[in-house]
Amino acid sequence: xxxxxxxxxxGRSARVQRSVHRAVRELEAEVGREALTVPxxxxxxxxxxxxxxxxxxxxxxxxxxxxxxxxxxxxxxxDHGGLRADLEAWVAxxxxxxxxxxxxxxxxxxLLGDPEQGNAVRCCDYAAEQxxxxxxxxxxxxxxxxxxESLLDVLVAPVMYRILFRPSELSGAYTDGLxxxxxxxxxxxxxxxx
Amino acid sequence: xxxxxxxxxxGRSARVQRSVHRAVRELEAEVGREALTVPxxxxxxxxxxxxxxxxxxxxxxxxxxxxxxxxxxxxxxxDHGGLRADLEAWVAxxxxxxxxxxxxxxxxxxLLGDPEQGNAVRCCDYAAEQxxxxxxxxxxxxxxxxxxESLLDVLVAPVMYRILFRPSELSGAYTDGLxxxxxxxxxxxxxxxx
Numbered sequence: 266x267x268x269x270x271x272x273x274x275x276g277r278s279a280r281v282q283r284s285v286h287r288a289v290r291e292l293e294a295e296v297g298r299e300a301l302t303v304p305x306x307x308x309x310x311x312x313x314x315x316x317x318x319x320x321x322x323x324x325x326x327x328x329x330x331x332x333x334x335x336x337x338x339x340x341x342x343x344d345h346g347g348l349r350a351d352l353e354a355w356v357a358x359x360x361x362x363x364x365x366x367x368x369x370x371x372x373x374x375x376l377l378g379d380p381e382q383g384n385a386v387r388c389c390d391y392a393a394e395q396x397x398x399x400x401x402x403x404x405x406x407x408x409x410x411x412x413x414e415s416l417l418d419v420l421v422a423p424v425m426y427r428i429l430f431r432p433s434e435l436s437g438a439y440t441d442g443l444x445x446x447x448x449x450x451x452x453x454x455x456x457x458x459x
Numbered sequence: 460x461x462x463x464x465x466x467x468x469x470g471r472s473a474r475v476q477r478s479v480h481r482a483v484r485e486l487e488a489e490v491g492r493e494a495l496t497v498p499x500x501x502x503x504x505x506x507x508x509x510x511x512x513x514x515x516x517x518x519x520x521x522x523x524x525x526x527x528x529x530x531x532x533x534x535x536x537x538d539h540g541g542l543r544a545d546l547e548a549w550v551a552x553x554x555x556x557x558x559x560x561x562x563x564x565x566x567x568x569x570l571l572g573d574p575e576q577g578n579a580v581r582c583c584d585y586a587a588e589q590x591x592x593x594x595x596x597x598x599x600x601x602x603x604x605x606x607x608e609s610l611l612d613v614l615v616a617p618v619m620y621r622i623l624f625r626p627s628e629l630s631g632a633y634t635d636g637l638x639x640x641x642x643x644x645x646x647x648x649x650x651x652x653x
Contacts, residue, residue: 386626
């Protein structure tokens with residue numbers, strides 16, 4: 266698991282991870298995923314293959330770490346002034362990213378290259394952290410907020426389940442409906458006509 | 460995809476699938492998964508390796524087909540006399556099977572060995588068919604029933620999501636709560652004291 270080795274962001278281990286991850290991204294774009302090999306990645310990253318094998322085990326685990334880096338949110342959830350609007354916008358963006366061809370590939374990479382599930386758990390933690398931030402902001406406005414675990418069940422789980430197991434049109438109407446279900450328990454229904 | 464090839468259950472193609480699947484199960488038990496190879500499986504099944512490669516592509520796809528066979532429900536959902544009791548019992552059994560070490564391995568096999576997602580979709584279809592049977596039976600009793608798609612979102616998705624992405628204690632209290640949420644929208648609340 267590469268991640269446990271990156272506790273010291275400034276250290277050599279972090280520099281090795283950055284250069285190896287960059288090499289994977291560059292080579293994927295240049296020669297395509299099928300042509301990727303550990304020696305090829307190591308040469309581009311300027312490290313020995315044994316460094317890669319020692320740290321990541323094999324190419325699949327390395328791809329899993331690269332995928333999880335790419336799935337990491339790059340910004341806090343946007344503020345639309347209210348819990349419902351924030352959740353609707355967050356889920357819509359989550360669906361857009363995760364259901365894209367790249368998103369689906371990263372989800373599969375994160376799951377498959379990672380027998381200990383560490384990267385899959387990290388993938389879920391990203392969503393939980395974003396939802397927590399939305400709820401903390403809403404609570405600060407005096408809004409009633411559902412728990413993050415319930416938001417994972419009602420908002421995130423159906424989206425990820427359908428992406429992996431049930432090809433579905435994840436429309437805005439569908440995701441807004443998930444948000445309405447999530448808030449039904451914790452917040453008053455939206456005003457008529459909304 | 461082996462499954463499309465089994466339209467004629469009595470045909471040669473079905474016999475080949477049965478013998479190859481049996482060979483995988485036997486050899487997995489005898490020599491362990493790590494030692495499985497296509498030539499080994501083919502020899503045990505009495506077919507040529509090229510038959511296996513032609514039909515399944517590679518060992519991973521074959522393991523994915525074997526996994527999906529093992530995930531296929533072997534009985535209709537038990538009848539406990541009411542929708543809530545039937546759903547609570549079905550989800551509890553679903554959790555028991557899917558969260559077991561074997562269940563987790565079959566889910567991963569079904570997902571991983573199957574770039575076209577055909578086996579993952581089949582895995583979801585099994586759950587949908589069982590939930591449909593529970594709802595048809597309940598409607599026959601005159602009970603109000605939720606839609607199967609909503610049951611997949613509220614009951615199945617959280618369980619599968621947590622198994623894959625968020626290690627959780629999937630207790631009976633948790634799964635009964637999922638059923639309560641599923642019925643809250645579609646059915647009257649349970650009578651007091653139930």
